[in-house]
Amino acid sequence: MPTPYAESRPLPPYNALFAVDAKDFTGLPALQHGPVSQLIPELVDQALERSGLHELRDSKRFPANTGDGVVFGFDPALLPFVLWPFLGVLDDILGAYNNQCVGPRIRLRASVHVGPLPETDGPGDGNGTARNDAHRLLDSRPVKAILAAASDQVTHLAAIISQRVYEDVVLGAYTGLHPDRCVEVPATVEGKIFSQRAWLYVPSPSGNLIQAGVQSGEEFSTTTDASAGQEQAPPSEPVTRYSGNTQHVGEGAAVMGNIGRDFTYTGGSTSYRGTNQHWGSGDNVAGDKQAGGGGGHR
Structure with a gap:
């Protein structure tokens, strides 16, 4: 050996x-x-x-x-x-x-x-x-x-x-x-x-x-097949869109990097549908995400 x-x-x-x-x-x-x-x-x-x-x-x-x-x-x-x-x-x-x-x-x-x-x-x-x-x-x-x-x-x-x-x-x-x-x-x-x-x-x-934007040239949406059949947010609500490594945030918090344990944001209501998605450099995660060493809460 x-x-x-x-x-x-x-x-x-x-x-x-x-x-x-x-x-x-x-x-x-x-x-x-x-x-x-x-x-x-x-x-x-x-x-x-x-x-x-x-x-x-x-x-x-x-x-x-x-x-x-x-x-x-x-x-x-x-x-x-x-x-x-x-x-x-x-x-x-x-x-x-x-x-x-x-x-x-x-x-x-x-x-x-x-x-x-x-x-x-x-x-x-x-x-x-x-x-x-x-x-x-x-x-x-x-x-x-x-x-x-x-x-x-x-x-x-x-x-x-x-x-x-x-x-x-x-x-x-x-x-x-x-x-x-x-x-x-x-x-x-x-x-x-x-x-x-x-x-x-x-x-x-x-x-x-x-x-969801799998085809060429389309902007990736946070709405994927995992959320098929769920009620979609009205157009007037703020939305978060992902394109490449850039996040366009209408309201809420943009996170680029690792999330350790709970993530809490206080502000207007923002909902994210779908599980286990990754568009560009951020993850849309259902539940907690732990990556690398520990860090402070955000």
Whole structure:
């Protein structure tokens, strides 16, 4: 067992990672688990084929079927093409399948990440922090919430892209995926010590996702799918809007940074609807939020 920090060692090669899993897989009858488990990698391979990624389809690194999905590594040079057009093509293939299927509909969450992972033709290949993070991103609250809130007739795929991939590939303009198609989110997983900045991409937004500003060029609203069906505030009431890293506050308090324990503001009535939202540099949090060290009450 290697001892951390005892000596320097060569860094494992960087591998890109793609992972998907199916929404509501555990709710399916046991009889359908096997067929759906086999179907998902077939649909992914169809999308790789149609996207022209024949090399990736035939040279997956340390691939694994997770039961409700698949995960595999690949050459990071192909990341731009996985983000665009592959994710959109996969969404189209899922839609075509769901429109004609007689069995359960297949709707997927996907994560895209990159990092150093061992690749030595041994049993530990592909295991490391980067792979763990790819699965945490896949299980994070924002991507689950966005897929649950979207129309199952239109939105078949929701993807979450790690900050590292976003910076290197999207902001680097190496891909056809424009930054305005992505929404920044705080990726957290219930019951896990995990928190990362990440980016959501929904190839086919629907319903309240469009109203919430998932589409390019729209201002992000604090009203999301989590509050669908709730009564909306009259236009005359002060509202708080989020755009990028700027908050426009009609009445109330703008908080940029960490909140420790309770937050109390005395003034006009201001209500915030929705849970676990992040637009730009602030969080709209239902309940208490604790981040970093302690601080004074505000």
